Amino acid sequence: MTDQPHQLEIRNLHASVGDMPILRGINLVVPRGELHAIMGPNGNGKSTLAKVIVGDPEYTVTEGEVFVDGVSILEMEPDERARLGVFLAFQYPVEIPGVTIANFLRLAMQARKAEGEEVSFTEFYGRLTAALKTLEWDESIVERYLNEGFSGGEKKRNEILQMLMLEPNYIIMDETDSGLDVDALKIVARGVNSMRGPNLGGLIITHYQRLLNYIVPDKVHIIVDGRVVQTGGPELAQRLDSEGYDWVKQLAVAGD
Template sequence: MLEVKNLRVAVGGREILRGVNISVSTGEVVVLMGPNGSGKSTLFQTIAGNPKYEIIEGDILLDGESIKTLTPEERFGRGIFVGFQNPISVPEVRFTFLLQVMSNVKRGKKLTDPNPQVLTQAQKIATELGLKPEVFSRGVGVGFSGGEFKRAEVLQALLIEPKIAIFDEPDSGLDIDGIAAVGRAITKLASSGSGVLISTHYARVLQFLKPTRVYVMVDGRVVLEGSGEIIKKIEEVGYQSFLESVGS
């Protein structure tokens, strides 16, 4: 469904991704690992359509069609949801309004179309995720803790059930209950048909989700592909020893 083909990307004139190939199909949970600075967030930003990230070569295909010239909004409309490592706050937009707009875009309605059932559904999901209902009446991200930010992003994805849901380190900064809730939510998303791509550094998330495939990225290239076992190994011995042991 989502295919990243030989993708080379530069930021500020510096090449960061140097030929990345990955794919995510419907119902899959694909995990991207890699040392800090290897290019994971760059890949996610590029898929989202952030104009700072310049595609030098290669392509991003959704259901076989290139999306690389589409705006971020158009990509979202096609079913690509990207949750960022460091989400930003938008104090002037209430969280409820954002959810309503997202749902309307997804359903092809006018942005401001009244859509009360979205809130009911969002509140149900919030309970599952352990997210306090008071966040709904706040501006997006206003006073959100790190854990609330992550939960809020997963909530958005559960609400709109995108074709492809991407989360950048969804388990970072979360307490144990948060990791469990987010892990279960990701599993649920995949079983409802989304293809999920996440980055993580930690094996603990494996208690709550089962990856179909793991990619390891180093210096802007995918150097290895395998199963969930890779995550455990890396957590045990660290990236450097792991990569030496596999000859990468």
């Protein structure tokens, strides 16, 4: 395994919901150490890509492969994928009444341990204190029930808290910026940037360039009609911001 590339590779991925094809041959390689932005008009497959990688049973993969560090993951349960280091920051995190964040975080950390190994108090608490500080959150938040009654901003911040606690190798952020004001956006970005380094790769899915001012991507890919139609650097995001999506839609038509 040691000679396997440390990268997230998506190879000719086709996926559908029911009979409706949504992804029509996505190809992407994201090495660890790089964050790639995924942009594109709504309804063209950005979130589907996130859900397929994480293993949402609502979506059916009809063709293609996804490799994490050279390991094919499409046959795996979502929890096995998580334990390989894949983390999705959900666009709409669900509420789990009666389960405190603290308890949940401890169980999720425990799930990553080998049999017989326990999450120690110092490990848990040390990581928690640091994460809460980064996110400017009071410790009392972890006694609240998971996402229950949280505002949109709190839910997104809670996704980043989990990300900081679980130390994934590949993050997928699904429109984490939607519904956030500038202050919350900065806090979320600070959380992500604090993790950046040679061990972290991932996809930042967003409709707007705004988030990318704070989390500067190494590459930008544009998905239209279930395919990557354009790849470039951060300047591509700025072009979308000033010119809109009409010109990339033309690219998709040209590609057919």
